[in-house]
Amino acid sequence: METLRDIVDAAARGVFPPADGGTTVVPQHSPRDAGVLSFTAHSVVFTDEDPRWVYETLAAVECDGLAASMNPRFLAAFMERTGRTTETVDAMLVGTPLPGEPPLALTEVEDAGHPRAVYARRRRDEVRVWTARGGVLVVGRGVAGRLEVSVEVDGDVRHRGLGRSLVTAARHLVGEPLWAQVAPGNARSMRAFQAAGYRPVGAEALLSARPRSAGCSDSRS
Structure with a gap:
């Protein structure tokens, strides 16, 4: 089956x-x-x-x-x-792994209590977090155990291509396809992922057992 x-x-x-x-x-x-x-x-x-x-x-x-x-x-x-x-x-978008080093300096955060790690673990397993100047990159295993990526960019450095750089960097950190879930109305995020080589493949409605008050979707960059 x-x-x-x-x-x-x-x-x-x-x-x-x-x-x-x-x-x-x-x-x-x-x-x-x-x-x-x-x-x-x-x-x-x-x-x-x-x-x-x-x-x-x-x-x-x-x-x-x-x-x-x-x-x-x-x-x-x-x-x-x-x-x-x-x-x-x-x-739903997916990107293939890329060889070589990421195009920007990243520092992996080992502290399991980092706010982004705490949030991501509500919906993913094996969560890893990297920081860059002005942004955060998170990778973990979500739906069906696939690798999923999300990013967060500080407000004062937006519109400078950092989101695209972060999601591009993510493809250099993995050895298997990397998935992203992006709200269709978030045009900026959609453009960033597509410019970084992620392909739209479909749509997803995820039903979660956790309380709604635990937080909202992190499908943005």
Whole structure:
């Protein structure tokens, strides 16, 4: 049986589910994460709920089948069924590793109590944090154990290309595909990731078991 990690790894290689208007339901990779991945004309729902409930609920949504899994009515039913919350529907982007040293000086933060490390560990495992002058870079394992990146840029140094440099640097620090989730309305962040060579591959709605008050999405640069 194909797993969520199989699907994610294939997408990183440019191999996607068939564009047949269908939905694939697979088990969660971990108790922490459930949700929906949307590719071209195909969706993947990852949940430990009965797949029959997913298909019956999707059929009840009065919506084009190509968009039903991201329809607010389905997502609301999914949250009610699982007792989870969600924040935004993010664009998914992926970048391949790059050889050589990062293009800017980075200092890894070993202090596990660093604010960015504390925040990132709520949604990722094996979190590592680097700082650069005016910015922070975080890498950890998120959905399906894939490597995910997020960055934070100080307000007084924005609009100078630091976000792009940080997400480019991240590709030099890893040996496997690196994923990013970016709110589509965050045009600056989308431009930074795309300029750094990350490719848009789909959309994602992540359902989290943690309380909404724990914080909002870190899909920005």
